[in-house]
Amino acid sequence: MDIQKLQTLSQSVRDNRTFELFVVSIIIVSALLIGAKTYSIPEPWMMLLNVLDVSITVIFLVEILIRFVATADKKRFFHNGWNLFDTIVVVVSLMPIENSETAVIGRLIRIFRVLRMVSVIPELRTLLNSLLRALPQLGYVLLLMFIIYYIYAAIGTTLFENINPTLWGDISISMLTLFRVMTFEDWTDVMYETMAHHPLSWIYYLTFIFLTTFAFLNMVIGIVVNVLEDEHAKERAEQEAADGKVSLDQLAAEIRELKQMLQAQQNNRN
Structure with a gap:
């Protein structure tokens, strides 16, 4: 598949209403996951939530890659403030910092993933x-x-x-x-x-x-x-x-x- 076909396919996926609803639903699940982690949860369930958190971050990364490939002028992709914000939040969320001194920063960054709802829904933007x-x-x-x-x-x-x-x-x-x-x-x-x-x-x-x-x-x-x-x-x-x-x-x-x-x-x- 050449670059032009890949870009056309990415544009069709990006502009698909079902894909947009899927991303919105993942953001909602991410928000619920953040709230669930504020409760005292047994260790097995907490491990499941951590796996779910990583999966959501990977989905966000794939979604940003699709939007990047769908953009005709790749150099101007990060000129959009929302694209830059989404990328920073997702990249920081991928960093393994749960057991480090910056674990609090990592959790705070994950909280800001809820703001991706604004970048996804045009009416909120x-x-x-x-x-x-x-x-x-x-x-x-x-x-x-x-x-x-x-x-x-x-x-x-x-x-x-x-x-x-x-x-x-x-x-x-x-x-x-x-x-x-x-x-x-x-x-x-x-x-x-x-x-x-x-x-x-x-x-x-x-x-x-x-x-x-x-x-x-x-x-x-x-x-x-x-x-x-x-x-x-x-x-x-x-x-x-x-x-x-x-x-x-x-x-x-x-x-x-x-x-x-x-x-x-x-x-x-x-």
Whole structure:
């Protein structure tokens, strides 16, 4: 089998829906295996799990080799960040480090194999790419949120330090307390404690919750949703362009066939 046929075969396997579902199922089994190893398991079963772990790693290695062979430009295979991530995780997982000083690192690398679900499923890649694209816009929102946090933490330390130093002793502790308030973790207990000394302190909490939980978090969600819609629109445009190119290629092929038929008929007449 020559290289071109091997590449064509690898492309057909890579693009096969059944193969994709098989890889996803192996990733799920790998995730369950990681969870199973956190329990106290008898030694015979642990040996079986280790054999299963090695088998899963070998399957991942074969899957990466198929994707590598299916790539037309081999030099650009590792230009894709997900291909590089998958390769590093699988190669490190193959190293026999269970009884070495780096055994903890090896186990951690195996945990990251679950992230291969993102590299395999296109919808998850789209979602993650949207989150990464939204980071520059989210940065300004988070900066403004931090400023609000800092101001309210300074006010809280100034007003409530004598009431409960554990919650309002300094600005860093006050920021942790405000995070508790923002996540609604028994925040009313904190408010009622200060209201016993400052009856109008409820204004402090309600304005903070409105600015952070209702305003800023909704802004974050809105930015992510907008970027996600743009990403989907970009994918649809690329798909439509690809479909249009295929249609043009088919039309060109049909025209060539008609020309050949007409030329053949003309030759027969002559």
